[in-house]
Amino acid sequence: MRQVAADVSALAAPGKQGTPHAAILAAEGLRVKHGQRVTLDVARLEVAEGELLALLGPNGAGKSTLLRCLALLERPEAGVVTFHGRPLAWRDALAYRRRTATLLQEPALLDTSVFENVAVGLKLRGVARAEIAPRVAAWLDRLGIGGLARRAARTLSGGEARRVSLARALVLEPEVLFLDEPCVGLDAPTRSSFIGQLAAILDEQRLTAVLVTHDQAEARALADRVAVLLDGRIREMGPVAAVLDAPEDSAVAAFLRPERLPERRRR
Numbered sequence: 001m002r003q004v005a006a007d008v009s010a011l012a013a014p015g016k017q018g019t020p021h022a023a024i025l026a027a028e029g030l031r032v033k034h035g036q037r038v039t040l041d042v043a044r045l046e047v048a049e050g051e052l053l054a055l056l057g058p059n060g061a062g063k064s065t066l067l068r069c070l071a072l073l074e075r076p077e078a079g080v081v082t083f084h085g086r087p088l089a090w091r092d093a094l095a096y097r098r099r100t101a102t103l104l105q106e107p108a109l110l111d112t113s114v115f116e117n118v119a120v121g122l123k124l125r126g127v128a129r130a131e132i133a134p135r136v137a138a139w140l141d142r143l144g145i146g147g148l149a150r151r152a153a154r155t156l157s158g159g160e161a162r163r164v165s166l167a168r169a170l171v172l173e174p175e176v177l178f179l180d181e182p183c184v185g186l187d188a189p190t191r192s193s194f195i196g197q198l199a200a201i202l203d204e205q206r207l208t209a210v211l212v213t214h215d216q217a218e219a220r221a222l223a224d225r226v227a228v229l230l231d232g233r234i235r236e237m238g239p240v241a242a243v244l245d246a247p248e249d250s251a252v253a254a255f256l257r258p259e260r261l262p263e264r265r266r267r
Contacts, residue, residue, distance in 0.1 A: 023085075024049040024208050025176055030069050030079035032062075032232075040065045040076070040232045047176070052202055052209040054223035054240070056216065058255060062232035063212040064180055070210060071102050071178045083176075098125060101174035105181045107165035109153040114145065117153050118168045125172070139167040143197060159190035163197075170201065177209040183218060195221050216244055216256065228252045 025047040032040035040062040047053050047070075055063040068074035070081060072093040081088045088096055101121075109117050118136045127135075140146045143163045148156070156164065162182065169177060182198070183191045199222055202209060213219055219226050220240055227237040228247070236249045247253045 022049055023047060024083070025070060025210075026082045026085075027066075027070060028080055028082075030066065030076045030081075032065050032069065032074070032076050038232060040069070042066060042079070042232075042234055045070075045227065045234065045237075047208060047210060049208055050206040051224040052207075052211055052222055054211045054213055054219040054226040055229060056213055056219050056226050057229035058214060061229040063214075063229050065232075066229065067178055067180055067210055067212050071100060072096050073102065099174065100176040100178065101169035101172045102178040103165055103169050103180065103182050105184050107161040109156070109161055109164060111154055112152070113149065114140070114151050114153055114156070114164050115149040117164055118171055121168060121172050135171050136167075139171045142201070143167050158186055159194060162186065162190075162194060166198070170205075175208065177207050179209060179211045181212050181214075183213075183215075198222065220244065228255065230255060 023046040027042060027045045030040060030042040030045075031038065045066075055066055057063050065074065069076050069079070072081065072088060072090070075090055083096060083099075110120065115136055118140065119132050122132045122135065137146065137149070140149055143166060145160060145163050145167070148160060148164070153161070153164065166182070183194055186194060195218065201207070202222065211219070211222055223240050225238060226240045226243050227234045228243060228249075229235070230251055236243055236247055236252045243252070244256060247256055
């Protein structure tokens with residue numbers, strides 16, 4: 001059973017309404033400007049309960065900005081985010097964040113042990129001490145890092161740190177998991193292993209998640225649907241295979257088309 005803080009009662013989901021595919025998270029009219037430049041302009045976006053939606057696009061397309069707006073980590077100039085069909089005001093941000101979790105590009109671990117890093121969110125939410133240890137241990141074991149519990153976080157490799165960060169998010173049992181380029185900076189074998197673990201967990205737990213990536217292979221491995229962003233706008237959205245294999249938008253097709261690097265001229 002989820003541990004929900006008392007001050008989130010105003011945001012409580014209205015029972016088990018609708019189907020398992022009903023939208024748990026939606027956004028409408030989101031607009032973000034940096035100076036005079038519009039960096040995000042999204043008319044409508046929905047995330048169904050139990051699905052993973054990938055936000056795919058090149059650098060600077062607005063993917064991370066959109067994720068931060070959906071996570072209520074950044075306040076848009078205009079627009080509304082709804083959770084379980086209820087509009088969220090900025091004053092709801094803390095209560096909402098207690099029901100979600102975000103995995104950022106950099107693990108940003110505390111200078112303490114692996115166990116304490118994973119346990120910190122549970123402590124902040126007032127979870128009973130007797131419940132914390134088994135929950136932390138379960139996720140460390142599930143991610144193959146149970147033997148690192150007493151290790152200082154600063155001594156971890158990149159892959160180990162990423163798994164600790166993922167455990168820290170998953171131990172909270174979030175209703176929505178936000179993943180901002182979770183594999184960036186990992187070497188190929190570590191990345192492949194991490195994606196495999198993440199895909200299995202998402203499938204087993206039927207987690208609702210939003211993933212930011214610029215990598216088509218990552219989107220194929222993890223996502224149910226994909227939204228392709230170009231210049232701050234969603235140009236095409238739909239099932240992963242349909243969008244990536246047969247895009248209808250010409251700009252999306254150009255972005256998805258693999259470019260060949262020029263070959264070196266040898267004497």
